[in-house]
Amino acid sequence: MDVADLTPAQARERFRGGERTPTAGWCKGWTQANLIAVPQELAYDLLLFAHRNARACPLLDVGEPGAVRTRLFPGDLRTDLPGYRVYQDGRAVADTGEVVAEWRADLVPFLFGCSFTFERALLAxxxxxxxxxxxxxxxxxxxxxxxxxxxxxxxxxxxxxxxxxxxxxxxxxxxxxxxxxxxxxxxxxxxxxxxxxxxxxxxxxxxxxxxxxxxxxxxxxCGVTPQAAVMASGVEFAIGHLPGHMAIIDARDEDYRET
Amino acid sequence: MDVADLTPAQARERFRGGERTPTAGWCKGWTQANLIAVPQELAYDLLLFAHRNARACPLLDVGEPGAVRTRLFPGDLRTDLPGYRVYQDGRAVADTGEVVAEWRADLVPFLFGCSFTFERALLAxxxxxxxxxxxxxxxxxxxxxxxxxxxxxxxxxxxxxxxxxxxxxxxxxxxxxxxxxxxxxxxxxxxxxxxxxxxxxxxxxxxxxxxxxxxxxxxxxCGVTPQAAVMASGVEFAIGHLPGHMAIIDARDEDYRET
The missing domain is CATH 3.30.2040.10 (PSTPO5379-like domain)
Structure with missing residues (x-):
């Protein structure tokens, strides 16, 4: 089956099973998102950062502290992306396929929009x-x-x-x-x-x-901008998606098209 | 001088001097905003509430904790609106012309958009x-x-x-x-x-x-929606504008018009 024809749930299952790949072209018509999870004490600052830099950080969804899923991502945020980058004190310390051991109870997961979403429209x-x-x-x-x-x-x-x-x-x-x-x-x-x-x-x-x-x-x-801020600001701990290796969410590209 | 022809700074000076009035029709071409200031511990929840209810709570500006001015409101948020409503435990306990005594060092001021902004365009x-x-x-x-x-x-x-x-x-x-x-x-x-x-x-x-x-x-x-949430949720303390008695900010209506 062509990866373009997978549903988000099918794609997440593949990633949970260990497939590591950039997601451009996956799940035709479904939306992809940037992940950044930060400690709760930084959540307000990140939410305001997103508002102040909305072009780069268009907020699609936020999870509760410690949650491993959100309304739009009904999978497991620790395993269902095809790649993660872990940060400590602003440095990328690991690129990995899952973050079950690294996830913390005080992490607040944020999902931001991704330009892969309009690539089908460009092709069309x-x-x-x-x-x-x-x-x-x-x-x-x-x-x-x-x-x-x-x-x-x-x-x-x-x-x-x-x-x-x-x-x-x-x-x-x-x-x-x-x-x-x-x-x-x-x-x-x-x-x-x-x-x-x-x-x-x-x-x-x-x-x-x-x-x-x-x-x-x-x-x-680009929705990697929050990860660049995590690095530039020496944030104590954060987990992002591996750039290009997105969270595929249960929303349609067309949900984000202006009419 | 017709109040429609005042600048925001001139209007804020009048309100600081004690004038109490709804602000519809004031300061032609300048933007009006809803104020709600909440304790810092509630700021994240309010910021996320605004994102989740963006039609009612379009965020224009946020101040630092304890600040009495913001980037777009270079006056004094405690005196330069023509009316305030003070809330304790979700109940409106005072309608007043200034809140110097009531303002707290842990309050985070939020400014949300107001529909008065497009009334000139409706008239035109x-x-x-x-x-x-x-x-x-x-x-x-x-x-x-x-x-x-x-x-x-x-x-x-x-x-x-x-x-x-x-x-x-x-x-x-x-x-x-x-x-x-x-x-x-x-x-x-x-x-x-x-x-x-x-x-x-x-x-x-x-x-x-x-x-x-x-x-x-x-x-x-309507940007009074956060005040209704403060009441419905029994928030310990908050200060809002008196409905209709807006913060007049240093931004132009046209700044918020889509092109």
């Missing part, structure tokens, strides 16, 4: 999605654009990049702009140096993709 | 605004629509009501819908009984207005 509009074509993870970059801080949380905006043929740039902007809850339109178009990206070939997260002649790089705000 | 589109015509406070009602709870916070959706001639109902919906950060389009149109309102002539907050033959009552989500 004739806009190619290079990392899907190449079968790799989407490239993501730290920028020199600071987020608005909240309490101890501060850090750079993280963006995902998709190269788009010049004739289709306007289409890509328009189509993604219809999905404001999953990052919406690009935050930057063109020269990566303007937002502090030195080399597109060396992303901070994910894999590089080919940018062909006549293509313009488009940059979308 | 030819839609009459009855409470402005009558020179009274807007009528507000508790509904039978429950908010989504957050921690200990639960309560009914509160709505404001404006009667609109039938031929202009679509216009009123379209115009207000352009301002999603200040409640957007109505949540209900027509029969008040459907949302649990027994008598339009007896609002729970504000003043009754005349509904004329051929007019349809339109109901918008």
């Amino acid at each position: 509009a004739g806009v190619p999605v290079r990392h899907l074509e190449q079968g790799v993870n989407v490239p993501m970059y730290r920028t020199n654009v600071p987020c608005e801080p909240s309490g101890p949380l501060a850090g750079p905006l993280v963006v995902s990049m998709r190269p788009v043929p010049e004739a289709l740039v306007a289409t890509a902007i328009e189509v993604s702009g219809r999905y404001p809850m999953v990052h919406g339109a690009p935050v930057h178009i063109g020269d990566p140096a303007v937002i502090g990206i030195g080399d597109l070939g060396r992303p901070d997260f994910g894999d590089p993709v080919e940018v062909r002649e006549g293509e313009t790089p488009l940059f979308w705000a | 589109a030819g839609v009459p605004v009855r409470h402005l015509e009558q020179g009274v406070n807007v009528p507000m009602y508790r509904t039978n629509v429950p908010c989504e709870p957050s921690g200990p916070l639960a309560g009914p959706l509160v709505v404001s009501m404006r009667p609109v001639p039938e031929a202009l109902v679509a216009t009123a919906i379209e115009v207000s819908g352009r301002y999603p950060m200040v409640h957007g389009a109505p949540v209900h149109i027509g029969d008040p009984a459907v949302i649990g309102i027994g008598d339009l002539g007896r609002p729970d907050f504000g003043d009754p207005v005349e509904v004329r033959e051929g007019e349809t009552p339109l109901f918008w989500a």
Whole structure:
């Protein structure tokens, strides 16, 4: 069965069984989300950080302290993602396939929107999605654009990049702009140096993709931004998804499309 | 000087000087906001309540614990509104013109959008605004629509009501819908009984207005909703604006219009 045709429950079962993979292209029509779980004492600051940086951190769902599921993610947040990154004192200390031992009773799980959500709409509009074509993870970059801080949380905006043929740039902007809850339109178009990206070939997260002649790089705000803030702010403990390895939730892409 | 022509700073100075009045029609082109300040231990629950009930509680700004100003309200939140309501154990214990003595170091002030913000746009589109015509406070009602709870916070959706001639109902919906950060389009149109309102002539907050033959009552989500939750949930202590007596902030109505 093509992974595009799986339901979220079927995908979560595969990940629970040990499959580790980026999730772009999985579960056609179903929404993917960024996970960040932080200690309860930091939950207010993160919630306010999300409000203040809503383009990068569109809040889809929040769990109770210690909960391993949320309303939109009726699986087990400790096992049902295809990859996790564990942080201690702001440093990534482990990339792993499950976090049963690491999960703490004081962790509050947050789910933020992910731009994978509008990739089907891009394809339907004739806009190619290079990392899907190449079968790799989407490239993501730290920028020199600071987020608005909240309490101890501060850090750079993280963006995902998709190269788009010049004739289709306007289409890509328009189509993604219809999905404001999953990052919406690009935050930057063109020269990566303007937002502090030195080399597109060396992303901070994910894999590089080919940018062909006549293509313009488009940059979308990315839900890895809270993880960059966890790192920049030296947060004592946090668990995120492994970038590109998303939580697949029981919501439809179309739930997040503006009408 | 007509109060419509005052700047926010000038209006705040008047209120600081003791003027007590509903603020509909004040400071043309400037944004008005609902105030609710709650103890820090409840701030996370309120922030999440706002996210879960965003139509009623569109978050414009949050202050630090104990702060008496915010980025968008550079006055003194204890004196520069034209009316306050103080709550203890969920009961309104005082309506007053200032809250210097009552303000506590652990209070976190929240500012939410207010539908007064799009009334100029309604007038410009030819839609009459009855409470402005009558020179009274807007009528507000508790509904039978429950908010989504957050921690200990639960309560009914509160709505404001404006009667609109039938031929202009679509216009009123379209115009207000352009301002999603200040409640957007109505949540209900027509029969008040459907949302649990027994008598339009007896609002729970504000003043009754005349509904004329051929007019349809339109109901918008209202930023008094957090105060209704404070009451319904028996919150230990809180300070809100007196309904209709808003915080006038240093932001433009047009900042909240979708383009």
